[in-house]
Amino acid sequence: MGLSLSNNNSSTGPKFRKKKMSRIKNGPVLWIDFTDRRAVYSDDMSTNANHNDSIYAVSNKAFDKRFGRANNAALGTALKQATANDRPIYRSSAGIPYALFADATDKLSATETVGNVGSNLLSQSRLEGDALTLFVVFNLINSSGTCDIFTMKAGASDGGQDPLTFQIPTDQKVKMFIGDQSDKSGTVLLDSNSTIVSNALQLWTVRLQTGGASVMRKNGGPSIGNGLSKDHTYAFDVNSNHLLQIQGHANGLRMYEILVFNEVLPDKEMLEVERQLKQKYNL
Numbered sequence: 001m002g003l004s005l006s007n008n009n010s011s012t013g014p015k016f017r018k019k020k021m022s023r024i025k026n027g028p029v030l031w032i033d034f035t036d037r038r039a040v041y042s043d044d045m046s047t048n049a050n051h052n053d054s055i056y057a058v059s060n061k062a063f064d065k066r067f068g069r070a071n072n073a074a075l076g077t078a079l080k081q082a083t084a085n086d087r088p089i090y091r092s093s094a095g096i097p098y099a100l101f102a103d104a105t106d107k108l109s110a111t112e113t114v115g116n117v118g119s120n121l122l123s124q125s126r127l128e129g130d131a132l133t134l135f136v137v138f139n140l141i142n143s144s145g146t147c148d149i150f151t152m153k154a155g156a157s158d159g160g161q162d163p164l165t166f167q168i169p170t171d172q173k174v175k176m177f178i179g180d181q182s183d184k185s186g187t188v189l190l191d192s193n194s195t196i197v198s199n200a201l202q203l204w205t206v207r208l209q210t211g212g213a214s215v216m217r218k219n220g221g222p223s224i225g226n227g228l229s230k231d232h233t234y235a236f237d238v239n240s241n242h243l244l245q246i247q248g249h250a251n252g253l254r255m256y257e258i259l260v261f262n263e264v265l266p267d268k269e270m271l272e273v274e275r276q277l278k279q280k281y282n283l
Helices: 267-281
Strands: 003-006 015-018 030-033 057-059 078-080 089-091 098-101 107-110 126-128 131-140 147-155 161-168 173-178 190-195 202-209 214-218 224-227 233-235 243-247 253-261
Touching (some): 131 161, 147 253
Antiparallel strands (some): 057 078, 098 253, 107 243, 214 224
16 A cells, blocks of 8 residues: 555654555545654744754645655645644654644644645645545543544635544543534534543544444454444635644643545555554554
């Protein structure tokens, strides 16, 4: 599938290196990798971050020519934070590097004018609520409280936003909210029924597909939270008011890596991505 693990002198930890992505038709549309120092910046994309530096920007490796092809189908070029007090911290002194989002105000975001692929264009992609695969590697230092760990919002034609959110709501069970403007605060459609564990490095897989076959998986284990998805198109190529965002938790979030594929990955490819992530993070 064109992903391989590698150690490289330009980074302080192991990482994926994208080669051809030949076994996955289009490759990821979003690949945020805080373990790879080459993609993490202390300023607006010119100076790589050192240990304890504030993170101004992190490159979308799905767009970056160093790791693949610069394709406007990518979900933006980078996530950024211009406000100094709201930046996460790059940590790389021991073990695998990560971004520390110390509290709920820490955020990295992209819009149609920040980290965008073109003038007033966040991405040329359209995501489908029933054809998406997401991988998230993180550690909640203390899980009490709520957190929208990773959010994708497409601007709707009426000026609202259609949300896709990987979240920890009030019941502390990991969920994927798949909504649209008509029910953006309605029922969560995919529930892992698994309570989040504090201070544990973990990999979560979300595969959204039709026919009630959507699943969530933890650390590459058996599928949990089987359920419905939403037959709704999230159009990032038109309108405005788009948002991609990683948001911190009140008690601290260590974020390592996010991969988003604009398709339902077949079992073989999903399992291979999980295998490499588990190997990389010793899960």
